[in-house]
Amino acid sequence: MSSTKRPYRRYPANWKSSLLSLAILVIAVAAAFPLVWMVLSSLKTPAESMQVPPVWLPGSPNFDAYFEVSEVVSLGRSFLNSAFIALVTTIAIVVTSLMAGYAFAKYSFAGRDWLFAALIATMFLPPIVTLIPLYRMTGYLGINANLLGVVVPHLANAFGIFLMRQYIKGVPNDLIDAARVDGASEVTILFKIVAPAVMPAIAALTLFAFVYHWNSYLWPLTVLQGNTDQYPIVISLSRLLSYNRGAMNTGLVMAGATLAVLPPVVLFVFLQRFFVDSIMATGVKG
Amino acid sequence: MIGRTSRSAIGMLAPATGLIAIFVFVPMALTIGLSFTQWSTQTGFDTARFVGLANFADLFGPTSIGRDFRAAFTNTALYTALSVALILPLSVILGLMVHQTFAPGGIVLRTVLFSTYMVPMIAVALVWSKLYSPTEGPFNQMLGWVGIPPQTWLSSPNTALFSIVLLNVWQQVGYFTVLAVAGLTQIPTTLYEAARVDGASAWLQFWKITLPLMRNTLLFSAVIAVINAVQVFEPVALITQGGPVNSTNVMTYHIRRVGIERAQGGLGSAMAVTLMLSLIVVIVLLFAFFRDREEQR
Numbered sequence: 001m002s003s004t005k006r007p008y009r010r011y012p013a014n015w016k017s018s019l020l021s022l023a024i025l026v027i028a029v030a031a032a033f034p035l036v037w038m039v040l041s042s043l044k045t046p047a048e049s050m051q052v053p054p055v056w057l058p059g060s061p062n063f064d065a066y067f068e069v070s071e072v073v074s075l076g077r078s079f080l081n082s083a084f085i086a087l088v089t090t091i092a093i094v095v096t097s098l099m100a101g102y103a104f105a106k107y108s109f110a111g112r113d114w115l116f117a118a119l120i121a122t123m124f125l126p127p128i129v130t131l132i133p134l135y136r137m138t139g140y141l142g143i144n145a146n147l148l149g150v151v152v153p154h155l156a157n158a159f160g161i162f163l164m165r166q167y168i169k170g171v172p173n174d175l176i177d178a179a180r181v182d183g184a185s186e187v188t189i190l191f192k193i194v195a196p197a198v199m200p201a202i203a204a205l206t207l208f209a210f211v212y213h214w215n216s217y218l219w220p221l222t223v224l225q226g227n228t229d230q231y232p233i234v235i236s237l238s239r240l241l242s243y244n245r246g247a248m249n250t251g252l253v254m255a256g257a258t259l260a261v262l263p264p265v266v267l268f269v270f271l272q273r274f275f276v277d278s279i280m281a282t283g284v285k286g
Numbered sequence: 287m288i289g290r291t292s293r294s295a296i297g298m299l300a301p302a303t304g305l306i307a308i309f310v311f312v313p314m315a316l317t318i319g320l321s322f323t324q325w326s327t328q329t330g331f332d333t334a335r336f337v338g339l340a341n342f343a344d345l346f347g348p349t350s351i352g353r354d355f356r357a358a359f360t361n362t363a364l365y366t367a368l369s370v371a372l373i374l375p376l377s378v379i380l381g382l383m384v385h386q387t388f389a390p391g392g393i394v395l396r397t398v399l400f401s402t403y404m405v406p407m408i409a410v411a412l413v414w415s416k417l418y419s420p421t422e423g424p425f426n427q428m429l430g431w432v433g434i435p436p437q438t439w440l441s442s443p444n445t446a447l448f449s450i451v452l453l454n455v456w457q458q459v460g461y462f463t464v465l466a467v468a469g470l471t472q473i474p475t476t477l478y479e480a481a482r483v484d485g486a487s488a489w490l491q492f493w494k495i496t497l498p499l500m501r502n503t504l505l506f507s508a509v510i511a512v513i514n515a516v517q518v519f520e521p522v523a524l525i526t527q528g529g530p531v532n533s534t535n536v537m538t539y540h541i542r543r544v545g546i547e548r549a550q551g552g553l554g555s556a557m558a559v560t561l562m563l564s565l566i567v568v569i570v571l572l573f574a575f576f577r578d579r580e581e582q583r
Contacts, residue, residue, distance in 0.1 A: 016388070016389075017388050017389035017390075018389070019389075020383070020386070020388060020389035020391075021389040021390055021391045023383070024383055024389065024391035024392065024394070024395050025391060027380070027383070027395060028391070028394055028395045028398045028399075031395075031398050031399055031402060031456070031460075032398050032401075032402075034402075034410075034413050034414060034417060034456065035401070035402065035405065035413070037413070037416075037417065037424060038409070038413045041416065049422070050422055051422060052421045052422050053422075053427050053430075054422045054423065054424050054427055056424070095301075096301045096302040096305065097302065099297075099298040099299070099301060099302065100298060100299050100301070100302035100303065102298055103294075103295045103298035103299045104299075107292075107294065107295040107298070109292050109295045115299075115303070119302075119303065119306060122306060122310045122311075124509070124513055124565075124569070125310065125314065125562070126513060126516050126517050126538070126561070126565070127517070128516075128517065128519075128537070128538045128541050128542065128558060128561070129314065129317055129558045129559075129561065129562050130309075130310060130313035130314050130316075130317060130558075131541070131542065131545070131546070131558075132317065132320070132327060132541075132545040132546065132551050132554050132555055132558065133312075133313040133316035133317055133320060133331075133551075133555070134309065134313040135327065135546060136327060136330075136331065136551070137309075137312070137313060137316075140330075152309075153305075153309035154309075155301075155305050156301060156302040156303075156305035156306055157306070158306065160302075161302055186294040186297070186298070190298070211404055214406070215404075215405075215406035215407065215408075217406070217407065217408050217519065217520050218517075218519050218520075218538070218542070221523075222542065222546055234406045234408040234409070235408075237408055237409065237412065238408060238412075238523075238524055241412065241524065250416055250422075253412050253416070254412075254413070254416070256412075257408075257409040257412045257413055260406055260408070260409050261404075261405050261406065261409050264404040264405070264406070265401050265404045265405065267404075268400065268401060268404045269397070269401065272397060272400060275400065275464075276396070276400070276464055279461070279464045279465060279468060280464070280467075280468040280471070
């Protein structure tokens, strides 16, 4: 099912397949257009980006806007904040999901199916439903207005548990039983035998979690309460819009957007096979 | 052995279930409880004062609270319906283009579509707000090339919500295309071979084989698309602020404004509960609709 294992295709050369290829090309170009336009605009001069009718290509491409972004917002700090949020949540989600997924896949205990169903139901709960009390709860816990408040509520999630359970079910019981007979502890079995066997799922979850938390906006905006030192890049980005609003500094905004887009998209382009495979696994069997 | 296993099970489950219990189930129960109270979000939970169904009476009553809420509710319903109605057929068409073995380019298309799904919504919102610009934006220029007059996009109450739907569809459709491809790979190729032997046209094969056998995929996609749609926040918060004339004021934006910014925690919670109940109804209806289809065949 993996895209890389697909058998080699021999395409027939006829007008029908050429027409379809042309259609595919046109759609791909149209879909990529907003991102291409974003990058091109970031290289324009302020005058060029305000021109009517719009000019598509920058006359003399320059990176001035990128340098200006770092003057307006503390870019390095924002990047570090985003990296902290994405990395801490991702590592924690992978570990907690592995553990719970293993328990659901390989242990039988009273109430297992009910507990699993209750956890899975939370996958379908939009975060806005719990936002108001959660905001107050971080105050009680003393983690509001800082990065801990952003990450602590997101160290585990149902999607990760679901994904891990799907894959761990496929690990042979004989392998686990043999290790138990040899006296290995459950923790050793999980991290030395089960985890290596489900590496593609771990890779997929790593990428999903990283991208989701790198991109997330509503919760950090709410919990950080205007503490700009702690802003991740996507919130710093929205501050570019209000800066110098009169002049509508399009190039500046586009440069900021390009910088925020790069980490998740680059990650995806290199590792897309894992994303696609895991969607296949969750979408089909789910 | 059983004792050891159940002790291990507790140890393995504790971190994830403990965190989800504290940060999902507890706030969910609190949302329901607080929806029956008058409470300022800025103060402790102990200051919440029980008022029964007064918040819900406000939401469905004739005051400005009710009018704003019903506008947000209607906008979200419209936004969700339009998003699903565009995303589902598009994802099937694009999925067929990616999945076919007939012409090259499918994998490239999948990569481009899925890349857009990786782009933070905030960046999508910023870029599209410039694409939509009535004067220096390229959309109206392109429309001009084919003789269509410039559109108002985000600046008119008639078009603003639909413009945000388009932006959302562009960002999301790649994910649903991959889901559609996953569904397509599950259909046995022997069915198509048999149909070809019987002389069935490609059109007939699509309606009689492809679509019925993608029922589960389409149900799953529809549910996810609905859940994603009610979460729309960034384009509204950033570009339109709910306007013009309340036309893009959606639930997520409205609940946050009332519950956090105006600190009316009880009222905001009542809105959240109403949203949750509506979602449950919609999801049950979706399941019923797709199960009906199954029985008819």
